Amino acid sequence: MTAEALRNRIETLRAAMRPLEPDGEARAELGERALRHALDYLAGVPDAPANRPWAEVFAQRLDPEFPETGRDAESVLDYFAACVERPGFATTSPRFMAYVPGGGLFHSALGDLLAAVSNKYSGFASASPGAVRLENAATAWLAEVVGYPEGAAGTLTSGGSLANLTAIVAARDAADAEGGGAVYATRFAHHCLDKALHIAGRRDAPLRRIATDSRCRMSVEALAAALEADASAGIRPWLVVASAGTVDTGAVDPLAEIAALCRRYGAWFHVDGAYGGLFALCPEGREKLNGIELSDSIALDPHKTLFLPYGTGAVLVRDGRHLLASFSASADYIRPLGESEVGPSPADLSPELTRHFRALRLWLPLQLAGVAAFRAAQAEKLALARYLHARLSEIQGFDPGPLPDLSIVAFRYRPQSGDPDAFNERLLRHVQEEGRVMLSGTRIDGRFTLRCAILSFRTHIEHVDEVIEALLRGIAALQGGADA
Template sequence: MIEELQHRIEQLRAQMRPLEPDGGAREALGHGALSHALAYLDQVPDAPSNRPWGEVFAHRLDPEFPEEGRDPAAVLDYIATCVDRPGFATTSPRFMAYIPGGGLFHSALGDLLAAVSNKYSGFASASPGAVRLENATTAWLAGVIGYPEGAAGTLTSGGSLANLTAIVAARDARDSDGGGAVYTTRFAHHCVDKALHIAGRGRAPRRQIATDARYRMSVEALEEALERDRAEGIRPWLVVASAGTIDSGAVDPLADIAHLCRRHGVWLHVDGAYGGLFALCPEGRETLTGIELADSVALDPHKTLFLPYGTGAVLVRNGRHLLESFSASADYIRPLGESEVGPSPADLSPELTRHFRALRLWLPLQMAGVAAFRAAQAEKLSLARYFHARLQEMDGFDAGPPPDLSVVAFRFRPQSGDPDAFNERLLRHLVEEGRVMLSGTRIDGRFTLRCAILSFRTHLEHVDDALEALARGVARVQERA
């Protein structure tokens, strides 16, 4: 019996050998993957910002998942042709649709190192070094937005989980029995609705607060709604303000809203997934005055710090609220001893098993330095103002309100015909041309174009490319009319 088991185990060990490549094989695989990555980056400056989706089927693997491993070079070729090329190129300097980040190379190296060591970053006792780095990076983020000592935070997969985490903390702190009212504008990100639903507050009384001419929350309208609810016996619970809306990049008057919330005992959450981290540069900090007064803030370093997708963060001004909402334990995961590296991320977050995300943020800050990030952010804000100013000089364009941050919402005004249909055709032309990628939205029912300048690779010449592409596009759409 024992001998048969030993023989079977040896057979299985031989069959699984491809999972444990030796030093020479690892070196060859590593060189191949690095060469692939470098070749991809080499073509980024001139490659289209969008390619036809059908290219995903340029080659087909048969079978899709083989019993025996394929030649690594062939696999990398498939990735280059069918994964890297088709669809949006968010790494392109001319990708100005949605909210691009660009994906820092330093962060890719951080992900490689984190995946190789596979450190379990949930508990300090399991990986004190990884936990120390996460606590250090979240403390640094808290300092960027001006939070005091005693704040706490955790890294998440993105803004959706960050907003959910904050709303759960707000629920437990101020609305444990339910019934509290929620106040947002019509520009609140849809992930807020999803978070309220998941947190069991999807049917909470909702108040849509009016905005001003620049699409920012009206403090007067908010005050009226709060006072009306109190007079009618409805308890105000949560105000969700924006530090950079998706549609137009508008920043609500955070300081005035914060003072109003404190007077009424309301939890203020700021969705700063797009714009909150512009507080790192002086120009952005001035626009975001008051963010430091919020009870909680959602951030996306994979946007405003240019990291790869999958890097969000939530910060709570009084860190005790995160611990009270998410700290839990079980016999099999009790700490092995006390640690001096700070709280375990698993006690501040809904996640137990978690990727060692901190390294993809910590490493570029170490290797490039904070000043480079600050300069990059200031450049993007200046580029947005430049784009807006140039649009004002171009015949037929309504440049929209001046940008608070780095998103410009604008329209072309044709001399005849349906403006919405014209702008939709203009956007479709840009997408099909593939040189510059912009996006569109609807604001108060009107189809509006968006230019979101946030890739660290986007510079003055690329914004000029976008302006030229718009001029070409208008001429082409007019020809076809």
């Protein structure tokens, strides 16, 4: 093909791809339309159900699903509202308390918009020094919140699973390079621990399930006995994983006492604080988390306790050199352009090379709302959990469970007759199908238990009262025979 023919072909292709780059007027119209849609959605959040039927995902059908030419923006947004926003869980709802939610701060949504539009590559300092500086500033602030000393380092991740994996790889390289070291955790450790050990090549590491006390916290005495038994048998204690807020009950293990045992036996002390670690920001939470600053590594989820959108985790390592030792790598085709004063490149602290500019969704809300607002919101959630526990204690028939360490309340209803586990399962199903509030359940020592996880920044005392009302409606329906 001649150069002239190629030129003509290129011009034809250029015209065909024009929808990918709308002009300024089209961008303004599309942006305003999308913003109006988002604002309308947020306006409906206070009264919208916390759960809607899954079948609504097929309320409309696109045919074909992926068209050759673009659709009208209004019809696409209508489809999105009907088939994506409405069905299933509404984690944006103030009455969503089934699982620890990703909050979805509006400030963070704006941060994501700015990050996506600028499309800064935040892996290398030489490529985007401003973006890297923000991430390093954000992780340094997180380290300050949990009480880590100077010399700590961290990186933002997609969530707690990758944060825990990153920490375990660093712990493996620093303290179990040859393998054979034993791992210690309770039965309440998040299942991502098992996945991380598998990915890190430690699936067959000796795993000791440490007993818990009456409040579902790791028993210091049981841990001490397990460490001593292994040391005496010539098995090296490698990794102790404690929880700063378990999934089932929100329990916080006795971190300071565990840290002392880890120092005595030379074990790496990792805290899974994905749910609760950042409660260290408020005084009430800090008291519960005493000793978290003594750990060697921590997994955190700002998309939980700092109310950010899903996809915002973090890992911190007390001695940041361990992250660099495990993850720093280079090649001729990605050699940095030079040294930078903004700190290490996130790609050298993390398994990820290509990465979203996550820091802006954390940095921007802290700038616009201020740290004090986050501190107050956390303290309110802790108080709301205690309030729910107190309300349940006052209502005949409820076993309110242990006093919550953080913001999860694990409780049961005790019917006058019949199988209490079956009754509580039916009660949960009734509440979920009603859809006004969302709770979840678990089994603790074989007993079916209801869970209320209070952590949305939108959840306030009137919404906790609605939980009580929904439970009482469900109990009345079940006991009246309205639900079999």
